[in-house]
Amino acid sequence: MNESIQKLKDWIQESDNIVFFGGAGVSTESGIPDFRSVDGLYNQKWDYPPETILSHSFFNRYPDEYYRFHREKLVIEGVKPNRAHIRLAELEEEGKLRAVITQNIDGLHQAAGSKNVLELHGSILRAYCSRCGRKYPADMMNYGTDVPKCSCGGVIRPDIVLYEEPLNDGIMTSAIQYIRNADILIIGGTSLNVYPAAGLINYYNGNKLVLVNLSETPYDRYANLVIHEKIGEVFGQI
Numbered sequence: 001m002n003e004s005i006q007k008l009k010d011w012i013q014e015s016d017n018i019v020f021f022g023g024a025g026v027s028t029e030s031g032i033p034d035f036r037s038v039d040g041l042y043n044q045k046w047d048y049p050p051e052t053i054l055s056h057s058f059f060n061r062y063p064d065e066y067y068r069f070h071r072e073k074l075v076i077e078g079v080k081p082n083r084a085h086i087r088l089a090e091l092e093e094e095g096k097l098r099a100v101i102t103q104n105i106d107g108l109h110q111a112a113g114s115k116n117v118l119e120l121h122g123s124i125l126r127a128y129c130s131r132c133g134r135k136y137p138a139d140m141m142n143y144g145t146d147v148p149k150c151s152c153g154g155v156i157r158p159d160i161v162l163y164e165e166p167l168n169d170g171i172m173t174s175a176i177q178y179i180r181n182a183d184i185l186i187i188g189g190t191s192l193n194v195y196p197a198a199g200l201i202n203y204y205n206g207n208k209l210v211l212v213n214l215s216e217t218p219y220d221r222y223a224n225l226v227i228h229e230k231i232g233e234v235f236g237q238i
């Protein structure tokens with residue numbers, strides 16, 4: 001084990017107030033591509049950029065195009081939590097980790113057993129009617145070629161935060177509280193490029209800010225410990 005990972009392990013052993021904040025890089029070792037890496041979702045060819053397809057106005061105007069993208073790129077079947085998800089769930093069970101704050105919509109933290117998961121960008125595993133709000137199982141969205149419709153005639157949509165939509169206030173407030181009070185903040189698998197989520201880092205007051213990310217981030221120089229390695233491999237050692 002290298003020195004940085006040993007240091008992280010020591011810090012974790014001494015703390016019972018750890019908060020984790022993560023992004024797409026947490027799930028790449030489970031086989032889900034991230035957004036901004038060279039083979040990520042944003043570097044593949046589509047008629048429109050994925051940021052556009054995943055926007056509120058595009059969804060309302062071209063729900064059929066949105067669902068073509070959704071069925072091809074966002075439906076994830078047969079994926080399993082990796083060592084990062086599993087170790088985070090164990091740390092919560094051990095009474096050391098207070099919350100997982102995630103930008104991911106894949107539900108893999110819960111699949112690993114994490115209980116207190118704050119989903120900043122919602123979940124692809126839930127759906128609801130965009131007109132009357134009625135809830136539907138995600139399966140309604142995942143198959144066929146039609147735009148899924150509610151019995152009221154409204155379009156069924158995934159319970160995710162699309163571009164141009166605000167984040168849920170309650171979830172954001174709770175994330176800020178956890179980060180403000182955290183002894184250790186571990187940030188992993190996120191390019192820290194998308195706001196307001198990335199701005200959460202600024203609420204941390206402590207002196208154990210850990211960044212575990214394959215590539216550099218704009219916040220590396222503010223961190224007390226930076227590990228540029230695969231997060232599943234790192235968490236497999238702590």
Ligand code: OAD
Pocket residue numbers: 022023024025026028029034035036037040054103104121161162163188189190191192193194212213214215229230231232
């Ligand atoms: P990005 O794709 O922007 O960043 C993922 C980061 O994870 C990159 O910096 C990679 O280097 C790193 N990474 C990849 N695999 C890794 C691994 N195995 N171990 C460690 N690091 C790894 O994804 P996010 O930061 O999550 O929003 O993107 C934030 C938001 O942008 C997403 O939630 C989504 C997207 O648009 C919405 O859809 C609203």
